Amino acid sequence: MSATADTAAGGGIGALGRGLGRVSGAVLPVLTVVACIVVLWYVAAIGMNRAWTLDAAQRQGVELTAGEIIADAMRQDRPVLPAPHQVAAELWNTTMGEPILRERRGEYRPNPRSLFFHAWQTLAPTLMGFVIGGLAGILLAVGIVHNRAMDLSVMPWAIASQTIPILAIAPMIIVVLNSIGLEGLIPKSLISAYLSFFPVVVGMVKGLRSPGAMDLDLLRTYSASGAETFWKLRLPASVPFLFASLKVGIAAALVGTIVAELPTGARFGLGARLLTGSYYGQTIQIWSALFMAAICAAALVATLSFVERVTLRRMGLDR
């Protein structure tokens, strides 16, 4: 029997080794894909921007060589499609190249040229909206699973709520909330929550209903109450489902916040950055804001994945 215990421990080490092997084995394919995308991007950027270069050259009556055309297509101020290095440079200059706080009239204020500042303006309502949406999703799911009336009535409304274009409803939510004196963080958070609660409801309902007939019968033989069934069986069984839907939910929350910034004339935040970029044709600014949004989403999902791994390992559900 101790042999079995040893095998279990050996299996753990073996799994770790396999995990490391998988990571190093994944680096090369990932880098290859990234390299392909960058190459394609340069080709597309040159292809799309050269028309403007040729046009300008024609008006000045200058003949350009192919090399000059390519070089110019990659360093325009307002290219149709900025080249990767232009976006990278913009990202660098607006993050590392700018202080997050700067002195104005004797006091330190956030620096609106820092992309970190804008990212935080978007991340704060995203996180708050995610917490609100996540909690609302969990509570609704608990209600749906335990109450027949809610089971029949909530889901159709939840689905209907997601078919309304958020871009259409966001300004109205802002206006309504503004009229009752709420502005700033809260309205953005609520729109973000509006998008993030749905995947959590769906995943959590599935998770709470995941225990099989035998698992439930076992508790019946103990004459367990509904509350005991919830805490000792349904809730723990739903945890893997919860994390899967939280990851979808947090990405949706970020999209919700950015969308909430677009139609409302927000001055700060990644959405505002996208909006001003499009007003003034600052395509490089738009792309760097898009990249920042993607980086934020990746960081949020990665953080959740980490929490998920630790939690599931502690629960013995992650082998």
Added chain:
Amino acid sequence: MAAQTPTSKPAPVSPVIEARGLDLTFQTADGPVQALRDVNLTIDKGDFVSFIGPSGCGKTTLLRVIAALEHPTGGSITVNGMTPDEARRSRAYGYVFQAAGLYPWRTIEKNVKLPLEIMGFDRAEQESRVKDVLQLVDLEGFGNKFPWQLSGGMQQRASIARALAFDADLLLMDEPFGALDEIVRDHLNEQLLALWKRTEKTIGFVTHSIPEAVYLSTRIVVMSPRPGRITDVIESDLPAERPLDIRDTPEFLAIAHRVREGLRAGHAYED
């Protein structure tokens, strides 16, 4: 353990389970299905009773009726002199399912503790009972393992420990070894017999294996399908001390033969 005498049949005190004219009809989309018809059965304290029959004969349903997981549509049944629902509330039985059904997020120790938590035993009592029953099923030292770290046979032993933890006098087992291979199954059968003798529990055991039923039981209830009913009840005269090779003795084979005849008769009645 060898010195113990058979515990079956002292004086006829009040039986652990008494069923009279038990009927159970399920209402399904295809119309009513009679799962049990006119089942009469008495199980006395300390009996090891096997229910054997082909699938669909209602043996599992009968066990579930005893456990108050299903409710009969006719006839009467008492468990410890109470209705099955009352008996369940007074923790009359431990139930072992076909699969171990351990909760994967709980360690073996925590799984065994589950009924104790729900029934409100205090902490110290929980600890000592878990220790005792894990020892009883030969799983000391595995309390901190998660179920997936154990073999199928060990998992099923843990689920037996869980059913024993609150010390009910009656153990209901629904094909507990059905999913295990023959070798593990033989081993567990031996252990189960030893455990039964040591704890003097009453056991109701559903199986579709003739050797398993004959090897384990003091009485064998032969059932047949459509509708589920009892066709024969066989008292085993095998000695209490049963090594595995008792299965090659003429006495054993005679009982097995009678079980087989009973099963065949049930089918002949059908066609």
